Amino acid sequence: MSIAIENVTKRFGRTIAVDGLSLEVPPGQVFAFLGPNGAGKTTTIKMISGLLKPDSGGIRVCDIPVSTNGLAARTQLAYVPDQPFLYDKLTGREFLGFVGEMYRVPIRTVDKRVKGLSARLDIDYLDQLTEGYSHGMRQKVALLAALLHDPKVLVTDEPMVGLDPRTVRTVKNLLRELAEAGTAVFVSTHTLGVAEAIADRIGIIHHGRLITVGTLAELRQQARTESSLEDVFLALTEEQSGPNAETIPV
Ligand SMILES: Nc1ncnc2c1ncn2[C@@H]1O[C@H](COP(=O)(O)OP(=O)(O)OP(=O)(O)O)[C@@H](O)[C@H]1O
Ligand SMILES: [Mg+2]
Secondary structure (H helix, E strand, C coil): CCCEEEEEEECCCCCCEEEEEEECCCCCEEEEEECCCCHHHHHHHHHHHCCCCCCEEEEEEEEEECCCCCCHHHHHHHEEECCCCCCCCHHHHHHHHHHHHHHCCHHHHHHHHHHHHHHHHHCCCCCCHHHHHHHHHHHHHHHHHHHHCCEEEEEEECCCCCHHHHHHHHHHHHHHHHHEEEEEEECCCCCCCHHHHHHHHEEECCCCCHHHHHHHHHHHHHHHCCCCCHHHHHHHCCCCCCCCCCCCCC
């Protein structure tokens, strides 16, 4: 299994950010992770990437336990955060060279991938310092950097935020192509159209708990709706008003 999350719980003080989460993503699958703000998506992604430790439960990436063998797990994985970090005083090209070296990718392979992917993503600013990049420009370079070492697992947090429509289309195509080539793609998104378009399976997390997981057809069936993923999402994440809901003073 490319990603195996087993009964993982993560607390921040009294907040249970992720609550008994179990989930598997096999190779070659695009898995879309949806949920309202504060549901636990970023926390889950950071635990898969080894940036946060679960309080309990275990995560394996390509069958390697992240908690005890983090470095080996991370060499199989690429992580694109929602707010990508690039070194301000490097140009995009220098940054990509640095990332390539870190993953021990041969320089000719780096050059070839940078050339191919920057053409596809309309990146023509690699010789400028990254401090001058807009959010979308950063996001594209971060994605390119993530793909330099040909990862078996790609984990990406809200990759479409701030991207123009043409780039969204390109990124959707890229994620699908990666999956066709055998990579497991784990993507959190609020852009339900993206999930609808590219996901093989969709999971919805709410208050740290996985409330449903399946294909779009399975989710529709569960939400008893024939319509869009938006309707499914709204039906399944509807807040239940408590008995005192109307008496709470405003
Ligand atoms: N470092 C932290 N310290 C304290 N609480 C945190 C921390 N990180 C996350 N949380 C809490 O954990 C819960 C889940 O947050 P998380 O960032 O995982 O949500 P999310 O699903 O990614 O939301 P969004 O859609 O807004 O990005 C929230 O209640 C949040 O306040
Ligand atoms: Mg988040």
